[in-house]
Amino acid sequence: MNETLGGILVVADSGIINATLAQTLFSLAQRVMIVNEAKQALALAEAGPFNLVLFSARLPDMTAQEFLRPIKNADSANTVATLVIGDPDQDVELEQCLQAGADDFLITPISEGLLKARVQFVLEHNRLRHQHEPSLENAELLKIEHDIQVARRIQAGFLPTELPKPGGWDVAACFQPAREVAGDFYDAFMLSQNRRLGFVIADVVDKGVPAALFMALVRSLTRAFAQQNYSINWTDILEAGTSAQPFTRRQTRAIPSTGTMALKNAVQLTNNYITENHMQDNMFATLFFGMLDPATGQLAYINAGHNPPVIFDGNGNLKLELKPTSMAVGMMPDTNYSIEFAQIDPGDFIFCYTDGVTEARNAGGDFFMEDRLFELLARPGTTARGLVDHVYAALQDFMTGAVQFDDITMIAVVRQPERF
Amino acid sequence: MPKVISVHSFRGGTGKSNTTANIAALLAEQGMRVGVVDTDILSPGIHVLFGLVEEKMVHSLNDYLWGSCNVEDAALDITANLGDAIKGKIYLIPSSMKTGDIARILREGYDVGLLNDGYERLIKQLNLDFLLIDTHPGLNEETLLSIAISDVLIIVMRPDAQDFQGTAVTVEVARQLSVPLMLLVVNKTPQIFDSQMVKKRVENSLRCEVAAILPHSDEMMALASEGVFVMKYPDHPMVRMLKKVLDYFQK
Numbered sequence: 001m002n003e004t005l006g007g008i009l010v011v012a013d014s015g016i017i018n019a020t021l022a023q024t025l026f027s028l029a030q031r032v033m034i035v036n037e038a039k040q041a042l043a044l045a046e047a048g049p050f051n052l053v054l055f056s057a058r059l060p061d062m063t064a065q066e067f068l069r070p071i072k073n074a075d076s077a078n079t080v081a082t083l084v085i086g087d088p089d090q091d092v093e094l095e096q097c098l099q100a101g102a103d104d105f106l107i108t109p110i111s112e113g114l115l116k117a118r119v120q121f122v123l124e125h126n127r128l129r130h131q132h133e134p135s136l137e138n139a140e141l142l143k144i145e146h147d148i149q150v151a152r153r154i155q156a157g158f159l160p161t162e163l164p165k166p167g168g169w170d171v172a173a174c175f176q177p178a179r180e181v182a183g184d185f186y187d188a189f190m191l192s193q194n195r196r197l198g199f200v201i202a203d204v205v206d207k208g209v210p211a212a213l214f215m216a217l218v219r220s221l222t223r224a225f226a227q228q229n230y231s232i233n234w235t236d237i238l239e240a241g242t243s244a245q246p247f248t249r250r251q252t253r254a255i256p257s258t259g260t261m262a263l264k265n266a267v268q269l270t271n272n273y274i275t276e277n278h279m280q281d282n283m284f285a286t287l288f289f290g291m292l293d294p295a296t297g298q299l300a301y302i303n304a305g306h307n308p309p310v311i312f313d314g315n316g317n318l319k320l321e322l323k324p325t326s327m328a329v330g331m332m333p334d335t336n337y338s339i340e341f342a343q344i345d346p347g348d349f350i351f352c353y354t355d356g357v358t359e360a361r362n363a364g365g366d367f368f369m370e371d372r373l374f375e376l377l378a379r380p381g382t383t384a385r386g387l388v389d390h391v392y393a394a395l396q397d398f399m400t401g402a403v404q405f406d407d408i409t410m411i412a413v414v415r416q417p418e419r420f
Numbered sequence: 421m422p423k424v425i426s427v428h429s430f431r432g433g434t435g436k437s438n439t440t441a442n443i444a445a446l447l448a449e450q451g452m453r454v455g456v457v458d459t460d461i462l463s464p465g466i467h468v469l470f471g472l473v474e475e476k477m478v479h480s481l482n483d484y485l486w487g488s489c490n491v492e493d494a495a496l497d498i499t500a501n502l503g504d505a506i507k508g509k510i511y512l513i514p515s516s517m518k519t520g521d522i523a524r525i526l527r528e529g530y531d532v533g534l535l536n537d538g539y540e541r542l543i544k545q546l547n548l549d550f551l552l553i554d555t556h557p558g559l560n561e562e563t564l565l566s567i568a569i570s571d572v573l574i575i576v577m578r579p580d581a582q583d584f585q586g587t588a589v590t591v592e593v594a595r596q597l598s599v600p601l602m603l604l605v606v607n608k609t610p611q612i613f614d615s616q617m618v619k620k621r622v623e624n625s626l627r628c629e630v631a632a633i634l635p636h637s638d639e640m641m642a643l644a645s646e647g648v649f650v651m652k653y654p655d656h657p658m659v660r661m662l663k664k665v666l667d668y669f670q671k
Binding site for chain 2: 191192193194195229255256257258259260261262
């Protein structure tokens with residue numbers, strides 16, 4: 001409480017505030033000024049802030065009311081507590097002071113204990129009142145808080161409200177920021193006239209507002225570039241001229257098939273944009289972009305430095321880890337992102353996650369780790385929602401009593417078993 | 421093994437579509453199942469040679485590219501339009517002649533990767549022996565893609581300085597794309613030219629096999645694209661020359 005006391009200004013003669021009482025006041029505040037005359041007190045009050053003005057109802061140079069008025073007028077923020085001291089016969093004067101804005105009163109003779117109790121009460125009362133009437137500083141903080149809430153809402157708007165579910169497939173996601181806003185995101189949308197399901201999971205280095213802003217950029221660019229029909233790169237061989245190695249028939253994978261250009265455009269053009277325009281920010285994102293043919297289960301993907309998504313089969317066995325195929329997005333100009341392929345058979349699922357899952361810590365500081373995650377995933381026959389919720393519940397359980405350090409994001413794409 | 425054959429010319433007006441139609445008809449005559457895709461989306465035309473009237477086009481390649489049908493739904497069996505001599509089948513996948521559809525291609529583009537998958541699906545669904553791709557003149561992305569996936573590339577040119585230069589570009593590109601078999605067809609050769617001389621000159625300058633030197637033909641001009649030449653004039657000497665082209669990839 002002492003540190004909240006800026007200072008006490010006392011206007012009373014030593015008949016009222018004797019040495020013992022003065023000592024009590026010194027124990028309550030770092031700065032105590034005791035003067036006899038009201039004019040002197042007003043000059044002091046004008047020069048520096050006091051938390052409390054303690055004054056006699058019987059002043060030598062003006063009435064108590066005359067003294068109180070300028071004190072109150074100067075105190076527009078209403079932060080100064082005022083306490084008037086009167087003799088037992090001064091009930092009229094005391095009453096007038098209270099009407100003029102004094103917070104409380106004391107009757108002489110004043111005991112040490114009563115003085116201490118009353119001073120503390122008035123100050124505490126004042127403090128509580130100010131919690132409800134925010135100061136300018138508080139107002140500024142509230143504004144920032146409000147802005148962050150708006151940012152959170154806008155960021156939530158970047159995530160798809162509804163995930164596409166092509167026939168025979170089930171998709172679900174989970175997004176749990178460590179702070180108000182996150183550097184993670186997931187996305188899923190249909191491409192190539194509903195012939196392909198594109199899904200993305202990404203993790204921007206860093207957390208909080210900077211990461212959230214960068215996340216908004218990466219998410220928007222990947223989504224927009226995925227919708228560009230022009231191609232890049234597979235014809236580079238022609239620009240290289242005769243000196244280049246001829247295109248081998250084995251490179252047929254390099255020839256665009258449905259959706260692969262969208263995939264390549266999304267990652268490569270985003271990287272180009274970021275490395276050209278935001279290199280100085282030292283921000284980058286690990287990103288996995290899957291382009292799925294719902295009819296065949298063929299998955300074309302680019303893994304830009306993201307922790308490997310996993311494919312589990314219908315018996316709960318880990319079939320494949322889709323390891324990074326290239327560097328993270330935003331790290332290196334002109335990175336060539338090559339496309340890899342995987343197959344998702346009926347009953348299989350692919351599970352993508354950010355490192356907030358495996359690096360979640362419990363109260364003892366242990367990490368959640370892949371082993372725990374994979375054990376949870378070995379549950380054949382669940383829905384996408386069931387999978388994601390199951391993992392999240394286990395994570396929450398694990399993190400009981402600990403702080404969530406990193407954003408937690410997951411997306412599961414389940415191919416339903418064939419029905420006979 | 422089904423074969424994909426792209427027919428290309430660097431410049432327009434070389435007789436590319438006529439060559440495609442003639443080769444398709446000759447293959448079908450042998451009993452082959454042949455698919456013909458008109459990827460000349462911006463200036464379609466081969467449907468005219470096969471006697472397809474616009475009203476009969478239920479679906480076109482455009483519909484497939486925009487996701488409103490499967491690629492095989494756009495295939496039309498036009499075998500009957502070519503007369504009784506055909507033992508096999510010819511399916512045509514036409515491009516739309518509607519102004520709005522052509523404008524939409526210009527405006528929106530499309531995922532060129534769909535062509536690659538579409539070719540593969542056509543071969544499977546229609547059980548084709550040959551898939552012929554009539555390309556857009558010059559080099560654009562769908563042409564490059566068609567060339568890259570082809571087993572055979574037939575480049576049609578006239579003995580003309582402009583064609584020479586342009587064909588050299590196509591030949592170079594096809595080499596870079598490692599097309600297994602590349603053939604030149606020199607078309608509309610003036611009767612006064614010595615065809616052996618022309619062949620030698622073309623082969624020397626382009627370093628590429630010349631499969632046929634076809635003479636300028638008044639009959640062909642008079643036909644004015646209202647039919648497939650090899651069907652209308654089965655005994656014309658040009659038919660024999662065209663049949664020789666087939667030998668290159670049917671041995």
